Amino acid sequence: MIESAFPRRLHPYWPRLQEKTRVWLLEKRLMPADKVQEYADGLCYTDLMAGYYLGAPDEVLQAIADYSAWFFVWDDRHDRYVVHGRAGDWRRLRHRLHAALDAPRHHLHHPDPLLAAFADSVLRLYGFLPRTWNQRFARHFHAVIEAYDREFRNRVQGYVPGVEEYLALRRHTFAHWIWTDLLEPSAGYELPAFVRKNPAYRRAALLSQEFAAWYNDLCSLPKEIAGDEVHNLGISLILHEGLTLEESVDEVRRRVEECISEFLQVEQDALRFADSLADGTLRGKELSAAVHACVGNMRNWFSAVYWFHHESGRYMVDTWDDRSTPPYVTNEAAGE
Known part of the structure; x- marks a missing residue:
């Protein structure tokens, strides 16, 4: 369904992107050198972003790719803190991330590499668009940090949220x-x-992200069952809807396919909306072109996510020595 309707494309900067993000991970000490050497390319983090943000200037794509790589490392740190019951470490990290998001320049030399790298990537992202965009990005990421805190508490308590809550x-x-x-x-x-609030634009954006999240749940279900995770649509369906493992996989797949079908319909509405913005003025022409670019990249997200999950070592649980511990993480979780 994906391979036929969403042809794969990669930003021409991708080979350089992969190389520079690998160097950035080393410079910022986000992963040990041996882990970077052995696993960084195979994790395909840069492939994911190079397949999504087509048309982006090279420096914008580089900043996004570095931020994305940081996000995965942060996610792994969060997971290790849960596994080792390090509530105090997580609480401190949570507060420091909020502070770094609001004042990244003041955290560029923080002793915790995760904080310093976050400040670096955010500061670069803040340099591309006006302050109003930066404030919106910060508001949205503050909410992400708080959601990670909720997830931390749920996992520590063994609480599996219901389907709608999840x-x-x-x-x-x-x-x-x-x-x-x-x-x-x-x-x-x-x-x-x-x-951004136009119904067609917003729905297309949401569907592209819902597809990605649910496809991730589908592909990471073995990894998350092995790691005693509680946050997965399949797990919520099993516990709260009484489905078997096989039935829950079928239901998640059905939801994923519905996302794809609905996006293909809404995409046309969003593109017509983009056309309508070209009102004969220069501003209208530029706005219309920007919306076309954004909707086009929403489409690219489908193939980028699909191929990422089938190529990244992040989901190849059967190749790990310990199915509950990814080989690309430092299990002790640095950041004291």
Whole structure:
């Protein structure tokens, strides 16, 4: 369904992107050198972003790719803190992330590499569009941090959220609106509120992200069952809807396929909306082109996510020595 309707494309900067993000991971000490050497390319983090933000200037794509790589490392740190019951470490990290998001320049030399790298990537992202975009990005990421805190508490307590509760939380832990915000610097244009709130544009954006989150749940279910996770649509369906494992997989797949089908319909409405913005003025022409670029990249997200999950070592649980511990993480979780 994906391979036929969403042809795979990669930003021409991709080979250089992969190389420079690998160097950035080393320079920022986000992963040990041996882990970077052995696993960084195979994790395909840069492939994911290079397949999404097509048309982005090279420096914008580089900043996004580095931020994305940081996000995965942060997610792994969060997971190790849960596994080792390090509530105090998580609480401190949570507060420091909030502070770094509001004042990244003051955290560039923080002793915790995760904080320093976050400050570096955020500061670079803040340089592309006006302050109003930066404030919106920060607001959305503050919500992501708080969602991760909720997830931390749920996992420590062994609490599996119900399906609707989980879906609402997932929109933040998957950072739906962050990846959607980043469509704008890729297009070189801050979209006005009336565009972002247009029903067709907003629905297309949401569907592209819901597809990604649910497809991730489908592909990571073995990994998360092995790691005693409680946050997965399949797990919520098993516990709260009484489905078997096989039935829950079928239901998640059905939801994924519905996302794809509905997006293909809404995409046309969003593109017609983009056309309508070209009102004969220069501003209208530029706005219309920016919206076309953003909607086009929403489409690219489907193939990028699909191939990422089938190529990244992040989901190849059967090749790990310990199915509950990814080989690319430092199990002790640094950051004292």
